[in-house]
Amino acid sequence: MTNTTLWRLLWRRYRVLLGTALVVMGLVGIKAATDLVGTVGNLFTKHGYITGNADSLLMFMTFVVVTVLGWAIFAWDHHTDFNHYLFALPVTRRRIYRQKLQLLLTTVAGSYVLMHGLFLGVLGLIKRSTMTYNLNWANDLRYCVSQLMFLLAVLMVAMTCGLWLGQIFASALTTVIFMASWLFAINGFSTILMDLTGIQLWRVHWIYYFDQSTWSGFSILVLGSLAVIVALYYLDRWAFEHLSLEETGEYFLLPQFRQTLLWLVIVYLTVAVSFSSFGHLIIQMVTNHYVADLPLYQNVLLAVVVAYLTWSIGRLILYRPDQVRTAFKFKKIA
Helix, strand or coil, X not given: CCHHHHHHHHHHHHHHHHHHHHHHHHHHHHHHHHCCCCCCEECECCCCCECCCHHHHHHHHHHHHHHHHHHHHHHHHHHHCHHHHHHCCCCCHHHHHHHHHHHHHXXXXXXXXXXXXXXXXXXXXXXXXXXXXXXXXXXXXXXXXXXXXXXXXXXXXXXXXXXXXXXXXXXHHHHHHHHHCHHHHHHHHHHXXXXXXXXXXXXXXXXXXXXXXXXXXXXXXXXXXXXXXXHHHHHHHHHHHCCCHHHCCCCECCHHHHHHHHHHHHHHHHHHHHCCHHHHHHHHHHHCCCCCCCCHHHHXXXXXXXXXXXXXXXXXXXXXXXXXXXXXXXXXXX
16 A cells, blocks of 8 residues: 555545644634734734733633644544554554644644735734734744644653543543643642742743744753654554453553553642642632642642542553452552
8 A cells, every 4th residue: 555545545534624624723723813803003922912901812712723633633533443443454553643733743844834825814804004014924923833833742741641532531530630730730830849949940040031033042942842743653553553452442552651650640740739729729628728829748648638539440450450449459469
């Protein structure tokens, strides 16, 4: 089977999903432009950012679309058993993986360019005399390219969730929780860093003045995103080549890594919940005592509770869903 034949097969399979993403991104670009109709003064900042809420709308909707695309391409194939058909084709799994990834990357990059093209085009058509079209192309290009690289890294993360997790609803819920908790995880890490070293993460000079429209900010974001993309590309390629159809329907499709996954989730959720503003809010609601900063011992106590619950529920989901009581006990699950 040639690459062209395989590409056509995959395009027919995913064309509704990919086409919908293109349409949604195009509409978002038009919507963001029309939201600026009443703007008075400059339409752009000197760094290339859009004034008002248009920039937030573009980023948020793109993040959602990219997450859904990355997750659905693999998760839907697990759910519908389409992998049984794909793996029976006279083509290697590596080629299938590459063609899938090519479709995803092309769609995300194309829809991103379409969105910004429609945004700038419509904005140029509807601009009023009260508006100043002060776009700095050099800054804007650095801003957009670095943002696109970040979104491609997000795509790879979402794709990893869809590829490694099998049950459709549990996989979707896990992906939503993980994607929505990034900021809490960073917040938790900064709290731990502050408690241990006294360093405030957001006060570090290069982070405080980070700007992706400058060459330094552009380089940091692009290289960081590229590192994530390359690492997950090879990790997911290996996983796709070693998927077992016998595990279809299980929550985690690579059982040899259950223990590793469990401990990674324990560490992640302990940091994201116990030491972040989210954990701060939980403690305040439970104790009905509102303070600006929590003492360290309360964060540690919450961390112990979160780690225990994550460990217990994780054992229940990953190993024996039929042994509810045993999962919450400090004993080995048979």
